[in-house]
Amino acid sequence: MRYFKKLVRPYIAWSAVVIIIPLIMMLLYAFTNSGNSLLNIQFTFENFKRFAEPVYLNVFLKSLKLGLLTVAICLVLGYTLAYIIAQFKESTQNVLILLVTVPMWINMLLRTYAWISILSDNGLLNALLSKLGLEPVSMMYTDFAVMIGQVCDFLPFMIIPIHTSLSKMDKSFIEASYDLGANPVQTFFKVVFKLSIPGVLNGVIMVFLLSISTFVIPKLLGGGQYVLMGNLIESQFVSVGDWNFGSAISIILAVIILFAIRWMKKVDAADN
Amino acid sequence: MNTLIELNNITKTFDDQQVLKGINLKIYENEFLTLLGPSGCGKTTTLRIIAGFDEPDCGELLFGGIEISKLPPYKREVNTVFQKYALFPHLDVFENIAFGLNIKKTEKSVVKQKVERMLELVGLSGFEKRDVTSLSGGQQQRVAIARALINEPKVLLLDEPLGALDAKLRKEMQFELKKIQKEVGITFIYVTHDQEEALSMSDTVVVMNDGYIQQIGTPTDVYNEPENRFVASFIGESNIIEGVMIRDCLVSFDDFEFECVDKGFKDNEDVEVVLRPEDIDIVSPEGAKLTGTVESVVFKGVHYEIMVKSKYRSYMIHTTDFCEEGRRVGLSFGPEDIHVMWKMV
Ligand SMILES: Nc1ncnc2c1ncn2[C@@H]1O[C@H](COP(=O)(O)OP(=O)(O)O)[C@@H](O)[C@H]1O
Ligand SMILES: [Mg+2]
Numbered sequence A: 001m002r003y004f005k006k007l008v009r010p011y012i013a014w015s016a017v018v019i020i021i022p023l024i025m026m027l028l029y030a031f032t033n034s035g036n037s038l039l040n041i042q043f044t045f046e047n048f049k050r051f052a053e054p055v056y057l058n059v060f061l062k063s064l065k066l067g068l069l070t071v072a073i074c075l076v077l078g079y080t081l082a083y084i085i086a087q088f089k090e091s092t093q094n095v096l097i098l099l100v101t102v103p104m105w106i107n108m109l110l111r112t113y114a115w116i117s118i119l120s121d122n123g124l125l126n127a128l129l130s131k132l133g134l135e136p137v138s139m140m141y142t143d144f145a146v147m148i149g150q151v152c153d154f155l156p157f158m159i160i161p162i163h164t165s166l167s168k169m170d171k172s173f174i175e176a177s178y179d180l181g182a183n184p185v186q187t188f189f190k191v192v193f194k195l196s197i198p199g200v201l202n203g204v205i206m207v208f209l210l211s212i213s214t215f216v217i218p219k220l221l222g223g224g225q226y227v228l229m230g231n232l233i234e235s236q237f238v239s240v241g242d243w244n245f246g247s248a249i250s251i252i253l254a255v256i257i258l259f260a261i262r263w264m265k266k267v268d269a270a271d272n
Numbered sequence B: 001m002n003t004l005i006e007l008n009n010i011t012k013t014f015d016d017q018q019v020l021k022g023i024n025l026k027i028y029e030n031e032f033l034t035l036l037g038p039s040g041c042g043k044t045t046t047l048r049i050i051a052g053f054d055e056p057d058c059g060e061l062l063f064g065g066i067e068i069s070k071l072p073p074y075k076r077e078v079n080t081v082f083q084k085y086a087l088f089p090h091l092d093v094f095e096n097i098a099f100g101l102n103i104k105k106t107e108k109s110v111v112k113q114k115v116e117r118m119l120e121l122v123g124l125s126g127f128e129k130r131d132v133t134s135l136s137g138g139q140q141q142r143v144a145i146a147r148a149l150i151n152e153p154k155v156l157l158l159d160e161p162l163g164a165l166d167a168k169l170r171k172e173m174q175f176e177l178k179k180i181q182k183e184v185g186i187t188f189i190y191v192t193h194d195q196e197e198a199l200s201m202s203d204t205v206v207v208m209n210d211g212y213i214q215q216i217g218t219p220t221d222v223y224n225e226p227e228n229r230f231v232a233s234f235i236g237e238s239n240i241i242e243g244v245m246i247r248d249c250l251v252s253f254d255d256f257e258f259e260c261v262d263k264g265f266k267d268n269e270d271v272e273v274v275l276r277p278e279d280i281d282i283v284s285p286e287g288a289k290l291t292g293t294v295e296s297v298v299f300k301g302v303h304y305e306i307m308v309k310s311k312y313r314s315y316m317i318h319t320t321d322f323c324e325e326g327r328r329v330g331l332s333f334g335p336e337d338i339h340v341m342w343k344m345v
Helices: A001-009 A009-030 A046-051 A054-086 A092-104 A108-119 A123-129 A141-165 A171-179 A183-197 A197-213 A216-222 A231-240 A243-271 B045-051 B093-103 B108-121 B137-147 B167-184 B195-201 B219-224 B231-236
Strands: B003-014 B016-030 B032-036 B056-065 B079-083 B154-161 B187-192 B204-209 B212-217 B239-247 B249-251 B256-259 B269-275 B282-283 B288-299 B304-309 B314-319 B327-331 B338-344
Touching: A001 A009, A009 A108, A046 A054, A046 B108, A054 A092, A054 A141, A054 A231, A092 A108, A092 A141, A092 A243, A108 A123, A108 A141, A123 B338, A141 A197, A141 A216, A141 B003, A171 A183, A171 B079, A183 A197, A183 B093, A197 A243, A197 B314, A216 A231, A231 A243, A243 B239, A243 B256, A243 B282, B003 B045, B016 B045, B016 B187, B016 B212, B032 B195, B045 B079, B045 B154, B045 B187, B079 B137, B093 B108, B093 B137, B108 B137, B108 B167, B137 B154, B137 B167, B167 B187, B167 B195, B195 B219, B204 B231, B212 B219, B212 B231, B231 B269, B231 B338, B249 B269, B288 B314
Parallel strands: B032 B187, B032 B204, B079 B154, B154 B187
Antiparallel strands: B003 B016, B003 B056, B204 B212, B239 B249, B239 B269, B249 B256, B269 B338, B282 B327, B288 B304, B288 B327, B304 B314
16 A cells, blocks of 8 residues: 555646646736736735626626526436436446436537537527427527526536435335335435435535536627626636736635535535 | 234245245234244245335235235335344434334324333433434344334334344343333244244244245244254254154164154155254163264363264264263163154155
8 A cells, every 4th residue: 555655646746736836826816916927026905806896796696696597407407317317227327327428528619519509590499499380589698598508518417426326325225214104205305315415415516616617608608798707717818818807706716616515515414 | 813914825036036936924913923044045035025125926915814915115014124224324313213203294292202112112212312323233223123113013024133233232132122022012023044043032933945934833843843854954953864654653763663752654654853962862882772982072061062973874962971982882862852854855
């Protein structure tokens, strides 16, 4: 064991380089106002104060709302799918889980473009609607489009942890519940769901994280006017060039996520 | 006594392997019945069919005279103590025990009162708020029993409930389980592969092997009057000898004829004879029918286990009297010590 422990050292060194250093850089940028240059540094809280302006706060609230909605939809869909998958025999389950991950093998940009061709005014869905003799609906560049894109992209991250906690659950808990007079519905709510909460929490955290920081999906499916936190940060770095403000927003987002995770874990612990 | 459960010709197959090959069994009210047999003989499967977790392929399962083999487990008046307890880890001791009553929407004050009574019965008063994962094996065991009994089932099923406990605790729990069964006055169906446990606790022992019931009887019956070679060798130690039943009360083996008390065999039928090691006495070789030389002597704590090599076989004898190796001895036993069994085909 001791020998193998040494093997981890290059990894630690590597992590330090690619994670810690950028993080320090970000902190540095967030608390300074000297633009992109690291010469004549001046410390300031201006970048953080700026975030309190209504424009930015609204972006934040919109991101939060969309993120929570995405999490809620992913949770209902993901739990249902994970539960159904867990009912099959083990070899089938492995295949089904592999299928769930298939979209993840395809570039996210491509998947999102696929949604454009489905949702656009002369896309697949509208073609189908007109075949059925219905009025075409404009779906692109709406909350709905962004939502569909996010849910489909992030669903596997909800399914997998929930499926893991369901499939490794000892069947004798379910039998014990039946034995004590609980019917399948009661057993689900009083035993199965309760025991799968750790998986649910992991899924919720993953999806929330992904959805609050994404910028590709709102950009492509929401259009240029559609700004979420991810887009805000991206634009500060890429088009506006205000790395200081961009870093500050990133840090605010990171802190909020950290607190959200801590709060959920606490609720879970208090529940037990 | 009234019949409570009746299994008629129950069979069960798991992927091509027939696990139960026709089980016929009557279980009575207030009875402590034990399914005893080696691992893999189908005890757990029988229990799971009674609980409703498995459905038999063929045969009838009657509960109070009514066919229930298609009834789901949550509708049966039966509760189970699982082999690994299966206590709900997300609930504390009180909530685990109250689970069944809460499902039935019992009034809170009644639940509280009943849980306390159950905790008292199993000797865990004051443990209400404890986390079940923090309990020792023996304590978890008691919680599992309380959780089942609080529903006032007509039958309690226990699948090797003491399997995970150490020897001393096992003895204690055996005694306590028997006490609890008498106190609540319901039928216990108990599964074990430990013959000593089965003999010391049960009213009725059902010896199983390879998907068949080998013998049903009181502990004394199955020990003293084993019906076949399997039962004789599985329960206690024994000398099993092939012989011929000359006529009622006369059997011949190892070149001699012996008086016995067994009847009902055909004249000159091939049989097997059981001699329990503790029923054989070592005497002087003069005048004894069977003689031999002492082959080995092993001290077993209370008795010596002595092997005596005779003309056809080695006999095992348990006695408190020492006897040195190499000595010529005679073997003696009375008519009532000879148990004649059907020969297994
Ligand atoms: N669900 C199952 N699927 C396949 N085989 C099983 C299943 N349950 C039990 N068996 C097989 O049935 C046989 C009897 O099992 P069991 O009733 O558990 O025996 P016991 O409790 O007497 O040890 C064993 O060979 C076991 O492998
Ligand atoms: Mg078993």
